[in-house]
Amino acid sequence: MSSDTAQMVQGEGLRPNPLLAWREIDGAIVIISPEDSVVHELNPTASFIWKQLSRNCSTGEIAQQLADEFEVSRETALADTNELVESLAGMRLLSAAETEKGTAHV
C-alpha cells in the first residue's frame, strides 16, 4: 500500500458523531457535545472538511476538493485532512459511520 493510499484509508468511514449538535453559523461550523457541553468552533478549512464528511465524502475526495479550491497539492491537502480527521476523532466528534450492514470498520 502506498503512503498516499494508507493516508486515504486512515480516515475513511468516519463521519460526524450523530449525537452531536452542530450548525454552520456565519460560515463556521459550531459543534456542541451533549456529553460534556463543550462548544467547538471550526476554522473555515475545518468547517469545509466537516461539511464534506457529513455528506459522506471520503478523505480522498475532500483532499481533491481542497486541492481544487485552494492552491495546495493533493498530497498536502490529504495529509492535512487526515490530521484533522484524526484530531476530531480523538475528541469523539467523529465516529464510525453506520452502514446498511452495520457499523463501518476503520
Added chain:
Amino acid sequence: MSRTPMMDKLVLRTTDRHLPFSVHLDLTYRCNERCVHCYLDHEDYGEMNTAEMKSVLDQLAEAGTLFLTLSGGEIFLRQDFFELLEHARKLHFDISLKTNALLITPERAKRLKSLGVRKIQVSIYSGDPAIHDGITMVPGSLERSLEAIRYVKSQGMVVALACPLMKQNLGAFRSVIALAEELNVPYVMDMTITPMIDGNHSTVDHRVALSDLLPVLSDTALNPKIGISPSLSAGDSAVSSGMPLPEGGDDICCSAGHNTCYISPYGEVYPCVQLPVGTGNVRTQRFEDIWYRSPEMERISAIRESQLAHCGSCSIRAYCERCPGLALMEGGDIMGAYQRACELAEMNARLAGVPNPISALHAHQQAGGGNVARPATANVFHTASTKLVAIAPLRTN
C-alpha cells in the same frame, strides 16, 4: 449553557447578524400537573400536529437555529414526542427539555440519552412534599419527579432544578438548594409570577411581596455577592430560554427577537415566551419570513437600551433585572420601567451597599413627574396572527 468566551462570541455574533440561534418551542399546553401559579390554559385548542411540528423543526434548522428548547405544558403528554425528538436529532439541534419529569421512566431516560438530549430542566418547588405537591396539586409528584431526576442523572445527562418562588414556597427555598446539592445539580430560582394567558390575574395573588423577598435576596447561598445573583437573574430564568448577553451587546435589552424566539403549540411566533407580542404564525407563514420580515419582530429588535425613557439613564440599572416582556405586562409599555423591577433593583442596590438607591422612575415620580408606567390593566395579550390563545411569561415546568 455555561458562559465561556467562545459562547459569548457566538451570542454576540448571532445577535449582531440577527440569526435565530436559540428557539424555545412549546409542544403542548396540556399538562398532568395543575400548578397554582401557572399561566397556561391546559385545554388543547388545536396544537400543531406531527407533520407541522416536523416542518417547524426543518425550518428552524434551515434558518440556523442551534439551541432548541422543547417545553410545554408537559412534553411527554404528546404521543409523538419521541418521533419529534428523533427528527430534531437528525437535524443536529442542541436539545434541552423542560418537564415536570413525572412521565420519565428508566427506559425513557435511556432513550433520551440515546437521542442526544443534553439538558433537562425539572420544576421543583420545595424539598417538602406537602409544599411541592400542594403547588402542583398532584399527590406524590415531588417523589416521582426526584425519582425521574435520578434516572436521568444515571444516564449522564445534565439536570437542572427550576424553582419559581411564590408565597407557598418562599420559606422552602433552602430546601430546594439542599436538594440540588444532594443531587449534585444546578438550580435556578425565579421570582416571576404573571397573569394567566386569558388576562386572569388570579395567579398574581401567589406572588411574593417584595418586603418578604429580603431574606432570599440577602441569603449568601443564593446571592454570594449580595447583588445580582446568577441564580436569580432573568437571563438564567426558570421561564425564559433567552440567552444571557455578554458585555458589548450593542446596547440591546435582551436576546428576545435578536437571536432567540418562542413558538407556541399553535404555531405563533413571539420574540420570547415572556414577551407576548405576536409576530406571525408558522402554520401560514415561513419561519424565515416571520423572523426576518415581520414588522413586529423588526420593531422589537430595533429597541435599544439607551432609548428607554427611564431605564436608559437609571443610576442603579446594574442592579436591575428589567425584562421587556414584563415591562409590557406589568407596566403596559415595552419601553417603560415598572414598579416591581425598580423596587427589586433598589433592594439589590441597598444590599450591595449603594447609599440611598433610587431608580430613575421613582426619582421622576418623586420630582412630581407622575406615574409613567401604566397599571397592568390593559390587555397586553395582543398578536398580529390569528390565534386561539396568547402567551404569558411563567411556565409550569
